[in-house]
Amino acid sequence: MSQETDLNSAEEDNRVFSVSEITRDIRSILETAFDTVWIEGEISNYRVVASGHAYFVLKDDKAQIRGVLFRGQRSALKFTPEDGDQVLLLGRVTVYDARGEYQIIVETMEPRGLGALQKAYEQLKDKLSKAGLFDDAHKKPLPEFPWKVGVVTSPTGAAIRDILNIIQRRNPKVSVLLYPVKVQGEGSAEEIATAIKELNRFPDIEVLIIGRGGGSIEDLWAFNEEVVARAVYDSKIPVISAVGHEIDFTIADFVADLRAPTPSAAAELAVPVLAETIDDLCALTEQLLMSMQDQIDDHKNQLKQMIDRRFFREPRQILERPAQRLDEWTQRLLRGLDQWLLVQRERLGGVAHRLFQASPGKVLMVLESKRAGLHHTLLRQIDSQRRLHRQRFEGLAKNLHALSPLSVLDRGYSIATHSGKAIKSSGEVKKGDAVQVRLSKGKLDCTVDDTVE
Amino acid sequence: MAEIKFEKAMDRLEKIVEELEKGELDIDKSLEIFEEGIKMSRVCSKKLNEAEQKIEKLTRDKKGDLVTDLFPTGAKDAE
Numbered sequence: 284m285s286q287e288t289d290l291n292s293a294e295e296d297n298r299v300f301s302v303s304e305i306t307r308d309i310r311s312i313l314e315t316a317f318d319t320v321w322i323e324g325e326i327s328n329y330r331v332v333a334s335g336h337a338y339f340v341l342k343d344d345k346a347q348i349r350g351v352l353f354r355g356q357r358s359a360l361k362f363t364p365e366d367g368d369q370v371l372l373l374g375r376v377t378v379y380d381a382r383g384e385y386q387i388i389v390e391t392m393e394p395r396g397l398g399a400l401q402k403a404y405e406q407l408k409d410k411l412s413k414a415g416l417f418d419d420a421h422k423k424p425l426p427e428f429p430w431k432v433g434v435v436t437s438p439t440g441a442a443i444r445d446i447l448n449i450i451q452r453r454n455p456k457v458s459v460l461l462y463p464v465k466v467q468g469e470g471s472a473e474e475i476a477t478a479i480k481e482l483n484r485f486p487d488i489e490v491l492i493i494g495r496g497g498g499s500i501e502d503l504w505a506f507n508e509e510v511v512a513r514a515v516y517d518s519k520i521p522v523i524s525a526v527g528h529e530i531d532f533t534i535a536d537f538v539a540d541l542r543a544p545t546p547s548a549a550a551e552l553a554v555p556v557l558a559e560t561i562d563d564l565c566a567l568t569e570q571l572l573m574s575m576q577d578q579i580d581d582h583k584n585q586l587k588q589m590i591d592r593r594f595f596r597e598p599r600q601i602l603e604r605p606a607q608r609l610d611e612w613t614q615r616l617l618r619g620l621d622q623w624l625l626v627q628r629e630r631l632g633g634v635a636h637r638l639f640q641a642s643p644g645k646v647l648m649v650l651e652s653k654r655a656g657l658h659h660t661l662l663r664q665i666d667s668q669r670r671l672h673r674q675r676f677e678g679l680a681k682n683l684h685a686l687s688p689l690s691v692l693d694r695g696y697s698i699a700t701h702s703g704k705a706i707k708s709s710g711e712v713k714k715g716d717a718v719q720v721r722l723s724k725g726k727l728d729c730t731v732d733d734t735v736e
Numbered sequence: 737m738a739e740i741k742f743e744k745a746m747d748r749l750e751k752i753v754e755e756l757e758k759g760e761l762d763i764d765k766s767l768e769i770f771e772e773g774i775k776m777s778r779v780c781s782k783k784l785n786e787a788e789q790k791i792e793k794l795t796r797d798k799k800g801d802l803v804t805d806l807f808p809t810g811a812k813d814a815e
Contacts, residue, residue: 428743430787438793438807447791447807456787461807462794481794481802561784567749568777574756575770582763 303380310378313385317376322348322387323395326368331357339364341372341387349386350374361509362394362403369396400500404507408534411509416516417537423521425541425553428560429489431458432553433482433520435475438463441496442525442546449550454557460488465505466495472508479514479522491518492549493535494525506533515539525549692723699729709734740776742783749776 300308324341331337335354340347350372352364364370371394374387394403411417432450436442443461450457462478465471475493482488493515495503505511506526515522515538524539525546536542543549639645684690692698698721699706712718712731720727740748752773756766793807 426743428746430742430783451789455789456784458788458790458792459807460792460794460804557784564746564749564777564780564784567746567753568774570753571749571756571770571773571777574753575766578756578759578763578766581759 302383306378306380306383309385310380313376313378319373319375319390321371321373323369323371324348326364326370327366329364329366337364341370349379349384350389351386352389352392356389356391360392362399362406364392365402368394368399368402370399371395397500400504404534407507407509407512408537411512411534411538416512421516422540425521425523426489428555429457429553431460431485431487431489433485433488433491434459434461435464435478435482435491435493436461436495436546437466440466442466442494442527445545445547446492446550449547450554453551453554454560456557457554460485467498467502467505471505472511475505476508476510476514479511479518483519488520490553491520491522492525492543492546492553493522493539494543494546494549495527496546497527500531503527503531503533506535508534511535512538523549523553689721689723692721695723697722697727709736740779742780745776745779745783749773749780752776 322341324343324347327340327342327347329337329339335357337352337357339350339352341350342348352360370392372387372389372392374389376385377388378385394400415421434443434446436446438461447459450459460482462482464474464478466475479491479493482491493506493511495506503526506524512534515524515535521540522538523541523543524533524535525543525548526533526535527545532542541552543552689698700719700721701712701716704711706712706718712734714731714733716731718729718731720729752769755761755769756773761769791807792804794802794804796802
């Protein structure tokens, strides 16, 4: 404490202060007497003015003190103060000269007591829910078989012990990387958030467990802070939150990819039992082999059945049917061939016939036949002509005969010829000439004995 | 690292067994995926044999970098 104003100085006894001066001195004294202090109390008359600054009264059952919360500090608060809230604030004591009032200028404030805490919790939960931090769509599935687990919790305490025990029991091959943090108190939320971010940089960590053992709502408060919620949301590695309470939910629980009621439960959710995994693997492998064996057996059976069939036992029989078919087709082929030949022959016959008709031999034959015919006709004609002539002749002959001088002969006359000429007088011949006497029937060869005149 | 992850190998193995049990594949395809199934089974087996537990703790060294130490698991209530 400085000794700027020596109130015991006799010289100052009669000094007359102005209001401003005394006020300024009072302010000085107060500002130096108190560094920034923590004060606990109840808020009342809380009002925010146009400038964004907030004015209120902090009181307990016996006294009160004015408080100012400037806009900057107000926006940094993790909750919205309301009348009736129990709060813990950090501030500087000072005097507002113009009003002659001493007051606290608030640097930071946080809710205190169940009611206030509950309200802050509801407010933040509402805000983050609306911002989508709790959305199911964002939640990642946990890996089924992680081999490295990251843990964010206190290095002392039951939580880490339980987690390690359970992981070791379920799968002694799983590695654990612990990022030790404070899980309550000043700065714990920031430490937890940092831990989550840092563990995200280890590429082989497959799942994170964040949590702590049980405690009061104030003890668990770090897991209700926005910075932790955002770190969990931003984590690329799936996060299991395991904050001691079976029944209450912290905000981290809502954001996490999975919520476990206790750290032990978290370890169980994170890590499957190795023995079971080995059993599953064996079973699958067994099934694989059996399936394949079944398939092979099936095919073997099929093959065996085929071999057992007649065809394989008596391969000859394979040929029977085809042989029959071959015969049938051959028959049909031959028939067809015959048919074809027939047709061709007919055609040939037809053509040959026509050829023949047109050939010289035939022509000759035809001509010959014609000739013969004509000849025959000729003969017939001649014959008939002859007959006709004969008939005429005979007719004429008869007539002639009828008219013939020789008919006289029939009456007894005769014709004496000499040298072919008819003798009409005896003087034509002489004694001893040959004379032919033609009678009606026959002739007489005579000699003249004597001529008589 | 082109090695398939344990989880993926287990998944694949499961799927292969399902496929074979359905019995709808021809024998060439069956043999092919059977081989793959055996391979997956071996990968899983190998991983199970190789995995080793390490319990580590991160601390900051003097430079402020993160360093891993072995976490004392023997002592149940570590300091």
